[in-house]
Amino acid sequence: MTTSTSPQEILLEIKNVNKNFGGLQAIDDVTLDLPAGVITTLVGPNGAGKTTLFNLITGHLIPSSGTIHWLGKPLKGFQPWQVARLGIARTFQDLRLYSQMTVEENVMTVTERSSWLWQGGRKAAEQRVTEILTETQLLDKRHERAVDLAYAERKFLSLARIMASEAKLWLLDEPASGLDPRSFDRFVTLLRDYAKRGITICIIEHNLDIVIKLSDRVAFLDQGKLLAQGSSEDILKDPHLAAIYFGERA
Ligand SMILES: Nc1ncnc2c1ncn2[C@@H]1O[C@H](COP(=O)(O)OP(=O)(O)OP(=O)(O)O)[C@@H](O)[C@H]1O
Ligand SMILES: [Mg+2]
Structure with a gap:
């Protein structure tokens, strides 16, 4: 953090x-x-x-x-x-996930956008993604597409994306x-x-x-x-x- x-x-x-x-x-x-x-x-x-x-x-x-x-x-x-x-980061009522991307890719698109924050480079950003997926209990689903997740998991993925924003x-x-x-x-x-x-x-x-x-x-x-x-x-x-x-x- x-x-x-x-x-x-x-x-x-x-x-x-x-x-x-x-x-x-x-x-x-x-x-x-x-x-x-x-x-x-x-x-x-x-x-x-x-x-x-x-x-x-x-x-x-x-x-x-x-x-x-x-x-x-x-x-x-x-x-x-x-x-x-x-x-200032936000989530939407209708979530707006990238439904065809994997869980991990959904979070990585955010860390990539804020890559200027990651002084430790790509490795630090990847570590942060793993940490976030662990905290949201999505780590074992990291390679699944967002569209295939259960409803509660999609909500946690939306939260994971905001966690990755470093806002x-x-x-x-x-x-x-x-x-x-x-x-x-x-x-x-x-x-x-x-x-x-x-x-x-x-x-x-x-x-x-x-x-x-x-x-x-x-x-x-x-x-x-x-x-x-x-x-x-x-x-x-x-x-x-x-x-x-x-x-x-x-
Ligand atoms: N872009 C828009 N153009 C026209 N009216 C709008 C627009 N966005 C919201 N409204 C209207 O403004 C009012 C407030 O809407 P808003 O979506 O902010 O309510 P809300 O408190 O979030 O409600 P909910 O709990 O149902 O999500 C509503 O009457 C809605 O129809
Ligand atoms: Mg509303």
């Missing part, structure tokens, strides 16, 4: 960001900081704007107004590949959806371990069990607005937010 960050440094600052799609305000005046080493969970009902917020950070979408700063510098005008190169900030879009309980526990342990090593994680998650086990902090979005942020206990016990989340709004 090459990443090290001092605790509580603000990595990403989202200030008064808005995003309109025609008449729809998908993000409505959102202000949110992501401090280093903290696991923030974004929760909210379907269509709340969670993925849109990720897309705005990563340059897949451009804010209608407002600013996003990375380590104090504006991200305005950056293409997704430039944002990735700054140290400081991981944006994970529903990475645990559909995992069985045993995979859940492995997944939570792995993310907690990386957070301890200094990785900052922002995760979109619908599974409240994972939200409770994983989050240092929860941010609740609804209809594009950041309605609340706080500990998982505070947010999940709030009857007003629960009513919104479970679709029982007045």
Whole structure:
């Protein structure tokens, strides 16, 4: 691991960001900081704007107004590949693996992209791939094609790719959806371990069990607005937010 960050440094600052799609305000005046080493969970009902917020950070979408700063510098005008190169990596709801490539090749395409990081050269990068495949329990599947993996294994491969990116900030879009309980526990342990090593994680998650086990902090979005942020206990016990989340709004 090459990443090290001092605790509580603000990595990403989202200030008064808005995003309109025609008449729809998908993000409505959102202000949110992501401090280093903290696991923030974004929760909210379907269509709340969670993925849109990720897309705005990563340059897949451009804010209608407002600013996003990375380590104090504006991200305005950056293409997704430039944002990735700054140290912000993401996964997608639909995974976007290279389905015909092997497990190992899927991870190596990421280490090759960040080869400028590998002072130890190709050998160091290969060692890192082996380490990552061991951590994600995919080592014995390294020569299988991604398309032939079981669902949970594909989710872990998506995580393996982000581990290989050496990014400081991981944006994970529903990475645990559909995992069985045993995979859940492995997944939570792995993310907690990386957070301890200094990785900052922002995760979109619908599974409240994972939200409770994983989050240092929860941010609740609804209809594009950041309605609340706080500990998982505070947010999940709030009857007003629960009513919104479970679709029982007045
Ligand atoms: N490119 C786009 N063009 C038009 N509307 C969009 C676009 N992307 C998202 N939207 C709309 O913006 C709103 C927020 O969508 P978004 O995908 O961010 O929600 P979400 O919180 O990630 O939901 P889910 O939990 O279902 O993934 C939705 O109404 C969606 O239909
Ligand atoms: Mg989404």
